[in-house]
Amino acid sequence: MAALDVDGTQTAVVTGGGNGLGADICRALHEAGFRVVVSDVDLTAAEGLAAELDSTGQTAVAVRIDVSRPDDFQSALEMIVERWGKAHVLVNNAARTEVKPLLDIDPADFNSILATNAGGCFAGSQVFGRHFKQNGYGRIINLASIAGQNGGTATGAHYAASKGAILTLTKVFARDLAAFGVTTNAIAPGPHDTPMVRSVLTDDKLPAALAGIPVGHLGDPKFVAKLIVLMAGPESGFVNGACFDVNGGIYMR
Template sequence: MAGDNTGKVALVTGAARGLGELVARRLHAAGFRVALADLDLEAATAVAYSLGEGALALRLDVREKAGFEAAAALLQERWGGADVLVNNAGQSKVAALMDISPEEFDAVVAVNLRSVFLACQVFGQAFAARGHGRIVNIASLAGQTGGTATGAHYAAAKGGVLTLTKVFARELAAQGVTVNAISPGPLDLPIVHESVPADKLAAITQTIPVRTLGDAGFIADAVVLLAGSGAGSATGACWDINGGLFMR
């Protein structure tokens, strides 16, 4: 069981839309006070306003360590500090493997991997000092299979997220801090339907053993479970939710 989350504080990156927004909403419904962090402050503010009391929007550039330090300080002042970190912010750029420039590679890795490293450093130290904390990293099936449909740089970065999850889990376990990853396959989200032609999406769906896109709400519920006090013995794990596309 997730346990009593009343009054606990969670920071979600990339929370203005998509999976991040859904995660923030589910955490808030589960009793957490939620900081919705995003580069798009206006969109994050709109979501926070819709949630009401116990929701806070803040602008955060996940590529910069100073941004995480400022966010941690703000949450300490506002709510007594964070208890949960959800690294959800991500960026993918479809590009042929041999056409990816060094600049584009660095940009995608900065958003998807560097951000996780920096966030885990900043919040991991704060959690360790308090003797408790939960970190949930959103990885991807692409990082497990080497899939390049979303770009080789994205796949490489998400593979790195899985490795960082283990590294930080091992480092922080004795201080009462857990670090886990969730690795989704293709998800049923509005942004997916908007960006992928219907015929192509139907073809993708037919490659999934369960013949359906993943339920983003289930992913969000899994985040809530791993963020709860009852998840103290789960750490260093990758939770595969991909419809059977990758089994181990």
């Protein structure tokens, strides 16, 4: 507990926090008593949510992070240190997805999505991992996907490959940082009722998708947000290198 503030308050950064699942994560963390840095490439969306959480800016602020730019993570960390002294939690949520047949994917598009999804996870974990290691405490939580486990069915190969890479990065950071009080874990959601999933599973595709989910419905992103809150706390220190599957039974292991 020595690594936390005197009052026990933690500061959490959520990438892609302005909309969708990221916004649900920000709300859940803030409700649980975390100071929240809402980061997004869409600064307007991030500012709107931060104002909703705390219009005074004392417990919620917005910052623009393009996760394909490591310098953005460093700038955000410097802002946090200046404002609150240290950061405690990083949630790597930001991602791009695209539906395209395997043989039609342009290599440049493949590399671009890998750079955003896997590269952003690596850059954020590295920048904040150094900070966490120095302070002797930290929680890194990565949003992977069932697509990274089963190769994907409704998304492109570039998205699936990027999420598989995130699962591997989770293990690498978990192994290398554990001795310094820093844990790294992942969540691999299946199809949840989020704007990103709805953009892929349009009304004409949704019935077939639901038929392939053993529980018969889309997941609730608010549950994923609650799970992240649990993993972000000090009491989760014995959970490291794990991947929590939240997929309705589509992929069992």
